[in-house]
Amino acid sequence: MRNVRTKFIAAAMVVALLAASCGSDDAPPADDATLTVFAAASLTAAFTELGDAFTAENPDAEVTFNFAGSSDLVAQITEGAPVDVFASADLANMAELTDAGLDGDDPVVFATNLAEIIVEPGNPTGITVVADLADGDLVVVQCAPEVPCGSYAEQIFANAGVEITPASFEENVKAVVTKVVLGEADAGIVYRTDVIAAGADAAGVTIGDDLNVVAEYPIVSIADAPNPVGARVFIEFVLSPAGRQILASYGFGSP
C-alpha cells in the first residue's frame, strides 16, 4: 500500500512538472521586451522587415508576429489572445475591435493599398478590365467577404456592375495569391503589394481608378496589453519616416 502511494505521488509530481513546463513555454516571459503584433496577411513581408528594423534600433526588444486574415485576428483578440498591437487591412474590422472596447488608444491609419487583379505571368488569359472576370470559362478566386480583401473585391465588382461567381472564397489574401501562382486559378483579387511580393511568379492587371477602392490600414494598441509601452514605441516606429519608407518599398501608399 505504501509502495503504491509513493509511486502515485511521484507520478503526480512528474505530471505536474510536465504540465508546468509545457505551460510556461507558451506563456510570454514577464519582462517588457517581448512584443506581440497581430497584422493582416497582406502586411507579412513589410511588417517582418519593420520588425527587423525595430529590433535593430531597440536591441532589447523581441517582436513576434501573427499574420492572418484581419477578421480571423479580430476573432482571436476578442476571445482573449494576449496581444499588444493590431494592424488591420480595413476600417470595418478595426471598428469591430473598438466596438468591443478592446482598443488601448485611438486607431491611426498608417498606410493605404490598392486592389489589383492577379494573373499568371504573361497574362495568358488576356484579362484587361474587371468586366473580363465575368467570363464563365475563367476560374476566379477571391477572399471571403468578411476578410478585408474580399469586401474590397465585392465593392469593386459592384462598382463595375458585374456579377462574378468565384470558384472559391479563400480565408486570406495570401491563399488567393497561392492559388493563382500554382496555376489552379486564372485570376484573383488581391492587393497591389501582393502582386509586387509575388515577383516573377505572377503578373498584375491594374484596376481603373473609377472602379478601385483605396484600402486603409489602421493600427492600434490593445487595451490591457502585456506590453503597453512597447506597443506605443512600435506604433510610433511604424508611423516614423523610417517605417513609412519600409512600407513604401513594398508598394504601400501613405495615408
Next chain:
Amino acid sequence: MPVPALVLAIVAVAFFALPLVGLIWRAPWSNAWTYLTADTTLTALRLSIVTSLCATALSIVFGVPLAWLLARVDFPGRGAVRALCLLSMVLPPVVGGVALFFALGRRGLVGQYLDQWFDITLPFTTAGVVVAQTFVAMPFLVITVEAALRQLDPRLEDASRTLGASRWYTFRRVTLPAIRPALTAGAVLAWARALGEFGATITFAGNFPGTTQTMPLAVYLSLETNPEEAIVLALLMIAISFTVLVGLRDRWFGAVGRPVQVAA
C-alpha cells in the same frame, strides 16, 4: 480499479468533457433554431454528409483490397508500401491538400492530363472534396481491416476452398462475415475522419457554399463573423458524431480482431 488509476481516468474524461460543456454553456439557445435551419447550414450539412459517405464508400471499395494485399500477399517492399499508404494519417491535413494539388491540380503531375485530355478538373469541385476526404480517411479503414485479416485463421478459408467454394464465394461468405466488426469499425472511423476533414479540403477543393463548403469550413468561417452561429454548427456536428458512435456500441468495437466462429 486502483484509486490512482481511477483518478487519472477521471481527469481524462473531464479533459474530453470540458470542451463540450464549454460549447453548451456558451451556446445561444434562443437563436439556435434560426442558425440550424439557415440555408447555409443545411447546404453545408447536406454536402458534408454526401461527401463523407462517398469518401467512405470509396475507402471500402479500394481499402479492403489494399488491406488484403498488405495482410496476405508477401512481396518485396511491403513494409514501405504499407508506410506509404498510411502516410496521410500522420501528415498534417494541409500538407496532404498541397500534395494533392501537385498531383491532381490543373498543373499537377496527373491532373494536367486529366484537364487537357478529359476536361476533368478536381479543385473547386465536389469531386475534389471527396478526393481530399478519401485521401485522409482511407488509411483508418485499411489499418483496421488489415489487422483483422492478419488475425483471421486462414484455415477457415482453406476449409471453404477445399469444400469446393470459389474464391469470391469464400470471400463473401467466410472472410467478410469474420471481419465484419473490424470492417464496420474501420468504416465508421473513416467516415468520421472524412466528415471532420478541413485542411486538405480548404487547400485542395477550396471553399464555395453548396459546392465545396463542408460543415468544418462553415464553422471556421462563421467563427470570424458570428461566433454564436459557429457554436451552434459545432454542436450540431458533435451531436451527429456522438449519435453514430453511441449507436455502434461496444459490441462492434469490442469484437474487432477476435476470431469469429463461423457456422460450418
